[in-house]
Amino acid sequence: MAAAAAANGGEGDVRRGGGFDVIVVGAGIMGSCAAYAASSRGARVLLLERFDLLHHRGSSHGESRTIRATYPQAHYPPMVRLAARLWDDAQRDAGYRVLTPTPHLDLGPRGDAALRASIENGGATEVASAAAESWPWSGVFRLPEGWTAATSELGGVMKATKAVAMFQSLAAKNGAAMRDRTEVVDVTKQGEGSMVVKTSSGEEFHGGKCIITVGAWASKLLKSVAGVDLPVQPLHTLICYWKVRPGHEHELTPEAGFPTFASYGDTYIYSTPSMEFPGLIKVATHGGPPCDPDSRDWSGGGAGLVEPVARWIDEFMPGHVDTAGGPVIRQWCMYSMTPDEDYIIDFVGGEFGKDVVVGAGFSGHGFKMGPAVGRILAEMAMDGEARTAAEAGVELRHFRIARFEGNPEGNLAENKVKSWVLP
Numbered sequence: 464m465a466a467a468a469a470a471n472g473g474e475g476d477v478r479r480g481g482g483f484d485v486i487v488v489g490a491g492i493m494g495s496c497a498a499y500a501a502s503s504r505g506a507r508v509l510l511l512e513r514f515d516l517l518h519h520r521g522s523s524h525g526e527s528r529t530i531r532a533t534y535p536q537a538h539y540p541p542m543v544r545l546a547a548r549l550w551d552d553a554q555r556d557a558g559y560r561v562l563t564p565t566p567h568l569d570l571g572p573r574g575d576a577a578l579r580a581s582i583e584n585g586g587a588t589e590v591a592s593a594a595a596e597s598w599p600w601s602g603v604f605r606l607p608e609g610w611t612a613a614t615s616e617l618g619g620v621m622k623a624t625k626a627v628a629m630f631q632s633l634a635a636k637n638g639a640a641m642r643d644r645t646e647v648v649d650v651t652k653q654g655e656g657s658m659v660v661k662t663s664s665g666e667e668f669h670g671g672k673c674i675i676t677v678g679a680w681a682s683k684l685l686k687s688v689a690g691v692d693l694p695v696q697p698l699h700t701l702i703c704y705w706k707v708r709p710g711h712e713h714e715l716t717p718e719a720g721f722p723t724f725a726s727y728g729d730t731y732i733y734s735t736p737s738m739e740f741p742g743l744i745k746v747a748t749h750g751g752p753p754c755d756p757d758s759r760d761w762s763g764g765g766a767g768l769v770e771p772v773a774r775w776i777d778e779f780m781p782g783h784v785d786t787a788g789g790p791v792i793r794q795w796c797m798y799s800m801t802p803d804e805d806y807i808i809d810f811v812g813g814e815f816g817k818d819v820v821v822g823a824g825f826s827g828h829g830f831k832m833g834p835a836v837g838r839i840l841a842e843m844a845m846d847g848e849a850r851t852a853a854e855a856g857v858e859l860r861h862f863r864i865a866r867f868e869g870n871p872e873g874n875l876a877e878n879k880v881k882s883w884v885l886p
Contacts, residue, residue, distance in 0.1 A: 483509040483640070485844055486660050486670035488647045488684075490516055491523035492623075492830050493822045494676035495630035496837025499553070501674075501845060502637035509668055510634060511660070512643040513677070517624055517631075520756070521678045522797045523830065525623045525702060526739035529723040530831040531567040532617045533585030535577040536805075538861050540584050542835050545855040547617060549834030556633055561626040565717050565736060567618030568600065570779075571727030573611045578727040587613035600722070603714070603783050618723045620735045623830060630837070650675070650688045652815055672844040673819045675811075679756035679799045681823035689811050694867050695824040698798040700751035701765040703772055703790035704743040711783045712742050726779065730771040743791055744784060748772050749827060756797060765793065798827040803873035806832075808839060808862040820844045821864075 485501045487494045490512035498510040514520055530550075532543040554560050569587060571578035582589060591598035591612035599614060606612065635641060649661040650673055660668045677684050679697035686692060707715055715721045715737040726732040730748055737744040748771050754760075773786040801807060801824035811819040820843045822836055829836065839849040839859070852859055866873045 483507045483668065483670040485509075485672045485674060485841070486511065486658065486668055487674045487676065488650070488660065489513075489675065489677035489680075490627075490631065490641070490643065491521055491676060491678050492627050492630070492833040493523075493678075493825070493836050493840070494674070495523075495627050495634065496833045497674050497676060497822070497840040497844075498634040498639050498641075498837075499630045499637070500834075500838045500841035502634045502639040504841070504845065506841075506845060508634065508637075508639040509670065510631070510639055510641045511645045511647055511662075511668070512641070513646040513680070514644065516641065516643040517628055522799060522825070523623060523627050523678070525794060525796060527735045527745060528621045528623050528626075528830040529567075529733065529735055530562070530617070530619045530621065531585065531615065531723060531725070533567065533569050533581040533587050533613070533615055533725070535580040535584070536861075537580075537584045538858050540586075541856040541858075542832055542852075543617065545838075545851070545857060546832045546835035549838060550621075553630065553633060553834055557629050559629075561622045561629050562619050563621075563717050563738065564619045566599075566720065566722040567615045568722040568724040569613045569615075569727065570604065570606065570724060571610060573609055575727045578611075578613075581727075582613045585615050585617070587615040589613045603721075604779055605781070607778075614722065620717065620723060620738060621830065626830075626833070630833070647677075647684070648687070650815075650819060652818060656818060658818055671818075674840050674844050675819065675821045676823070676840070678823070678825075679797045681799060681807075681821065685811070685821060685823075689813060689815060689819070691811060691813070691864065693807060693821075693823055693864065694802055694871065694873075695807070696800045697754050697756045698751040698800055698827075699754035699759055700749075700796050700798050700827065701747065701768040702745060702794040702796055703747045703769060704740055704745050704792035704794075705772075705776065705790050706785045707737055707742050707744055708783055708785050712737065715744050715783065726775065730775055732772060732775050740792065746772055746776060746780075746784065748775075751798065754797070759795070759797075761795065765795075769793075799824050800826045801873060802867070802871060803875045804828070805866075805874050806836070806862045807864060808836065808843075808859060809864045810843065812864075817843070817847045
């Protein structure tokens with residue numbers, strides 16, 4: 464990959480500290496997509512990563528993420544649709560796929576406000592109730608009295624680590640330079656359109672614009688660099704894979720048409736079809752305890768994130784998924800949560816003006832938006848505005864830092880329902 468980066472101010476310029484049009488700090492899904500978007504326009508791009516490329520310490524690694532348009536908030540479906548188009552474009556450029564399309568299924572109490580809003584905003588079709596004798600996947604799920612189900616066609620499973628690698632490879636193909644194991648400790652402005660990015664080893668990189676996408680480390684870095692308090696709380700969350708009961712292995716696969724799904728109610732549950740590990744299915748709950756990204760407890764058992772899922776499976780899918788002995792595979796990950804669970808996509812402002820852009824606080828439901836967010840961040844940095852977002856009907860006002868000024872809850876007062884989101 465480093466060799467491929469040399470064409471447009473690549474590895475040689477990195478060694479010499481040469482100039483770049485855009486320096487992206489953080490090579491998770493958002494930063495990798497931003498590097499791809501900027502380099503696609505011919506910009507000289509440098510992508511910096513604190514750890515190894517494709518590391519497992521943050522929020523962009525793992526086997527799968529989902530995409531779906533059923534959101535309680537009306538401002539997300541337009542971004543999902545933009546992202547879906549850009550996923551297709553990137554896969555066409557790469558020549559291989561990282562996203563497997565599936566239907567999507569939402570389950571929940573018929574009167575649940577978040578579910579009703581999600582069905583309406585996402586254009587889903589209500590197909591079932593507890594009294595219905597037959598509906599898609601009625602043989603898998605056992606709905607309680609008063610529950611309903613709705614399906615939508617815009618769904619799918621993304622191979623997370625593979626997807627990040629795809630965008631990095633595409634950026635390198637466009638001439639972007641990349642450097643991992645490079646911790647950024649400071650960003651300073653030397654003049655209009657002249658930024659200096661400094662690392663813990665004493666290196667300096669010069670660029671016209673800077674995009675900061677460091678996930679769970681966003682609050683620490685932005686406070687240090689710009690004195691900006693971003694209300695982004697990292698959470699330690701757990702991904703669980705459970706054993707499919709013998710005889711049902713094929714039934715729960717994408718090849719059989721099984722959907723991604725989300726269950727609304729007292730415990731928010733989400734799942735992908737059985738595809739990453741034969742005979743296992745990913746079923747997990749949203750959230751987790753607060754953590755410090757630099758001192759996480761990797762040995763924690765996560766019982767509080769396992770037991771609610773086991774109870775849900777025993778109630779809703781007892782004939783198809785086995786909870787005896789707990790999940791077969793447990794994988795730790797992090798969320799970067801804002802109080803309202805909406806993203807932060809904004810100029811840092813102050814002395815930096817529009818020369819530094821930040822994307823942060825994706826709150827466990829940002830991966831699907833990666834290509835859209837990357838395009839938006841790149842346009843904001845390079846043009847001072849995001850024309851693609853405006854053309855797609857994506858309203859960025861919901862993602863401004865200023866929403867928290869004098870209002871610690873941000874957009875919660877505006878949202879009519881609780882901001883349940885799906886990873």
